[in-house]
Amino acid sequence: MxxxxxxxxxxxxxxxxxxxxxxxxxxxxxxxxxxxxxxxxxxxxxxxxxxxxxxxxxxxxxxxxxxxxxxAGLWTNHPPAARLATGLLPGPDGRDHPRRPPKPAGTFYERYDRKAEATVSFELLDLRRHLSLFHRWQNDPRVAFFWEEDKSEEELAHYLSTRLENPSVMPVISSFDGEPAGYLEFYWGREDRLGAYYESDPWDRGWHGLIGERRHLGRKKTAAWIRSLSHYLFLDCPLTEKLVGEPRADNVKLLRYSEAHAWRKVREFDFPHKRAALMHCDREEFFASARF
Incomplete structure (x- = not known):
């Protein structure tokens, strides 16, 4: 529904x-x-x-x-990406892709997760405040194994700048109880590289993510993180019926955590740089099973 x-x-x-x-x-x-x-x-x-x-x-x-x-308007502080109530739907951008809305500023989602006993929040990445943190996370061998972005601050500044400028991607810092804990990229599936590997719908949303602070690893907080990011992406656009993802097929922990929150593995496929698992999460199934 x-x-x-x-x-x-x-x-x-x-x-x-x-x-x-x-x-x-x-x-x-x-x-x-x-x-x-x-x-x-x-x-x-x-x-x-x-x-x-x-x-x-x-x-x-x-x-x-x-x-x-x-x-219920408890968790976000900005209008949704499409306003069905007023009939204001973004038009095409010259292809078969809808126009994407401006990125929200600052902290745009916050929810207390009772199972993790922690408040999960998301804010738009600020290059001046977050670059050194992002650099440290990407140069952690645990993260670099999956992301392959263990580069200099200058190179990573360029990486983040292109995402901040891209209307189809939102670079995000995720926090637990106000402490930055990880990085997320929210994207529109049709514009992402993944869009060429499955039958995409115009309003599909997806994410890439990492938990950079080791003290925030673990089942409870990772589950809270996946619940929250899935919740936000569905809240942000009422036209989004499906969330998508393409983690490495050998990222067993992430696949297991995701499948416990209405994400299902559709199939495996080959990107030029990795063997990936195509993951889907359907709106109706998520809200039927999620316990906040």
């Missing part, structure tokens, strides 16, 4: 407070749906339409878990 992702709502607003309450109740109960009394809305001055993810059923209002985590 694809829902229209709303504009952000200010923290402390009545509907924001109610969303926080529902998020807590979903986490505590594990239920697929919750009910609230209409009086709960009335006492806060909230109209049903403001809830965005609830519907009336007799004397109750029902909130589905899947709909809630696709539409």
């Amino acid at each position: 694809t829902l229209t992702h709303p504009l952000p709502v200010a923290a402390g607003a009545p509907v924001h407070t109610l969303w926080q309450e529902l998020d807590r109740r979903f986490a505590e109960t594990g239920e697929a749906r919750l009910t609230i009394a209409p009086a709960r809305l009335a006492e806060s001055g909230i109209a049903l339409r403001d809830l965005r993810c609830g519907y009336g059923a007799g004397d109750s209002i029902v909130i589905e878990r899947s709909g809630f985590y696709q539409s």
Whole structure:
């Protein structure tokens, strides 16, 4: 089920407070749906339409878990990539690719992960603040084995600059509890090198990633990282029905962690530089299985 992702709502607003309450109740109960009394809305001055993810059923209002985590405005602070509610869809850029929106500034996603007991956040990479960190991570032999970018700061500055300038790629610093922990590249699948190796749809999104700080490695935080990046990419564009990835086929740990969060291995194939596993994650399956 694809829902229209709303504009952000200010923290402390009545509907924001109610969303926080529902998020807590979903986490505590594990239920697929919750009910609230209409009086709960009335006492806060909230109209049903403001809830965005609830519907009336007799004397109750029902909130589905899947709909809630696709539409409640708790985690991002910028408009989605496409605004279905107003019919403002980006047009083609001269090929069969839609126009891509501007990159968000600063921190654009934040969510407390109860299983990892840590807050996951994403911010747009800032070359001045993050270059030395990125250089250190890429020159760690553990990272270099998979990324093959163990180069000088000057070379990596060029690498990052091209991604900051490319409208189809978003270079991102991911943090745990405010401490930079890793690097992500979010991309539109049709413009990526991967687009030539599978039947791409215009709104497919994908990612490359690394956890650079060794103290943030481990099952719980890696799972929180994959949950969060998948969640954000679906939230960011309501037209995105599929996420894609192409990790090295021998990256056994990443494949195992991903498959536990609704990612599935479609097949293996050969890039010029590596044997890759084509991975897909479908929106409906992700929100049906994800527990935040």
